[in-house]
Amino acid sequence: MDVGGTCTDGVLVEDKSGEIVRKAKVRTVKGDVAGSVMRCYSALHVPSPAILSNFCVSTTLATNAMVEGTEKDVCAISIGLTPSRSVDYASETLVIAGRHDPMGEETCPVDMDTLRSKLNGTRMRSFAVSGYFGSRNPEHEKLVAEEVIRMLPGATVVRGSDLAGTLGAEERLFLAAKNAELMHLMSAFIEGIEDATGVPDTITYALRGDGTLVSTEEARLRPIFTVLSGPAASAMGATALAGTRDALVIDIGGTTTDVAVVRKGRVRIASEGARVGGSRLRTGSLDLRTIALGGDTEIFCEDGRAMLGSRAVQPLCLAPDANAMLRDRSFLYQDNERTVGITPTDLFRDQGKSDFGDAAIARAALEALARVCERPIASLRADIEEMIRARLLRVVLSAALGKDLPEGSDDLIKGGGLLSTKFTIALPIVGIGAPVRNFLDLIAERVCSEIIIPHDHDVGNAVGAVSTGVYGRKDVIVRSEVKYVDGDEERFFHVTTEEGCGSSATRTRPSPSPPT
Structure with a gap:
């Protein structure tokens, strides 16, 4: 099941063959996720939960919370560093002394007395903790977390070193704060699913x-890792349906x-972390x-030219009061207050490529629109198609390269004059997605690659949730x-993991040639 912001999709899949037995799509009601899940589950006509071997869920819950912002009801505790932007993710910030060096050796003990004094004056019950070089040695974070729980039984405490082993104390503090916020949302979501089904x-x-699965x-404990699970489900579902x-x-x-x-059956991971809601995770x-x-992207007239905007509006061909709007012509121009307008859905319906809406x-x-732009209707359609084609090609090429395209590359993408461009993609x-066929038809002649639109592509997210698996990975550093102990040179080896599982040190006598 995929619980999205607009729709909740479900599929019942036969375990051995992978065949879709039934599928369902219902509207997601904001504020009633459990009810949306229940309606989708009921539409699948599952005789009994006992027949299920796995129940897999993807959700935009964490992603939406990151994008829309939450109440920031978290106290951020920073050890050895004054955060520069904690006001963006925490309602209260406590700074206490304590440091480790890059090798995980303590250079300044953690100031527990100051911590206790500041905790006596807080009303917060969710805490995020991050220490200076805490990814090299999380001992200070552990001491602080234990003290918070001792003084405030029942408090939620998240340590940055439990989420990431990368350097950057404030980055880990931000992650911990967001994770603490999301824990309550995710717990309520999971409990709602269990109660409903x-x-x-x-x-x-x-x-x-x-794109991997974890237990509830x-x-x-770590809902921050479910951010972007919806798009990950799409990617996994698409390949499963296409058989590649x-x-x-x-x-x-x-x-x-x-x-x-x-x-190889795994989504490509963002090396620098994904950017969500203006923050990098x-x-x-x-x-x-x-x-x-998308199908609802606004099309309007500006300075006598048809333009493809960035807002989503209700397609005019689906609007209940469309005739009244046609008379007042307000849909022809950009207005951020307007919620109905011309969209690609209207274009495809006009061209007979879709049966969605009133032709x-x-x-x-x-x-x-052609009249106000002073263009023949055929030329207007071609103009809109070219704008859609250029925007779609740009994001496809960016994904294929794994980086954003440089400014000024639009002319190369579009071609023109003596230049005709076609792009070979090695996949x-x-x-x-519901409107995908009409969009991909626009770029079919510009890419040298097989284009597959699988059956049941309208529930690809739900298929993705159930077609992946549980994977484990641990990076060890x-x-x-070299240090001098009692006048003798000794080599110390420090071991940490990228998942922030701790630090240890052993020492050996120097070998004739240092290890590499």
């Missing part, structure tokens, strides 16, 4: 942003187009390229340092 948590799994217990382990996946919805790369999420392009309304809207393109 009766499925035991022993067979329930949540999808992470890297792990999801409750390698693909460039294009997921086109109403508002955005998401593009990801899957190699170093949590091993998929490398996702997103643009404002007469779509035709009248396009003809009105099949797999498209999912070994560092050596």
Whole structure:
């Protein structure tokens, strides 16, 4: 099941064959996630939870909370460093002394007296803790967390070193604060699923942003890792439906187009971390390229030219009061207060490529736009198609390269004059999402790659949640340092993990040639 912001999709899949037995799609009601899950589950007609071997869920819950912002009801405790932007993610900040050096050796003990004094004056019950070089030695973070729980029984405490082993004390503090916020949301979400379906948590799994599954217990403790699980589900579902382990996946919805790369059955991970809601998360999420392009993207007239905007509006051909809007012509111009307008959905309906909406309304809207732009209707359609094509090609090429395209590359993408450009992508393109076929038809002649639009692509996210698996990975870092002990040279080896599991040190007598 995929619980999205707009729809909740579900599939019942036969375990051995992978065949989709039934599928369902219901509207997600904001504030009633449990009810949305219940309606989708009921529509699948599962005879009994006992027949299920796995119940796998992806959700935009954590992603939306990151993008929309939350109450920031977290106290950030920083050890050995004054944060520069804690006001952006915490409602209260406590700074106490304490430091380790890059090798994990203590250079300044943690100031527990100051901590106790400051905790006596706080009303917060969620805490984030990060220490200076805490990823090299988390001992200070552990001492602080234990003291918080001792003084405030029942408090939620998240240590930055438990989430990431990367350097950057404030980055880990930010991660810990966001994780602390999301823990309550995720716990309520999981409990709502269990209450609505009766499925035991022993067979329930949540999808992470890297396309792998974790237990509900792990999801409750580290919900930050479920950020971008929706797009990850899309990527995994697309390849599963297409029967391939390698693909460039294009997921086109109403508002955005998401593009990801899957190699050997695993999504490509963003090396520098994914950027969500203006913040970079170093949590091993998929490398996702997103643009404002979908079936509901606004099309309007500006300075006598048709323009493709970035806002999503209701397609005019689906609006209940479309005839009244056609008369007042307000839909022809950009207005951030307007919620209905011309969209690609209207274009495709006018061209007979879609049966979604009222064809007469779509035709009248396009003809009105052609008149104000002083363009023949055929030329207007071609103009809009070229704008859609250029925007879609840009994000596809960016995903294929694994980096943003430089400024000024639009002319190269579009071609023109004596230049005709075609792009070879060394992976099949797999498209999912309700309007994907009409969009990909626009770039079919510009890319030298197989384009696959699989059956059941409209529930690709739900398929992705159930078609992946549980994976484990641990990165271990070994560092050596030469020190003099009682006048003798000795080499110390420090071992840490990228998952922040701690630090240890051993020492040996120097060998004739230092290890590399």
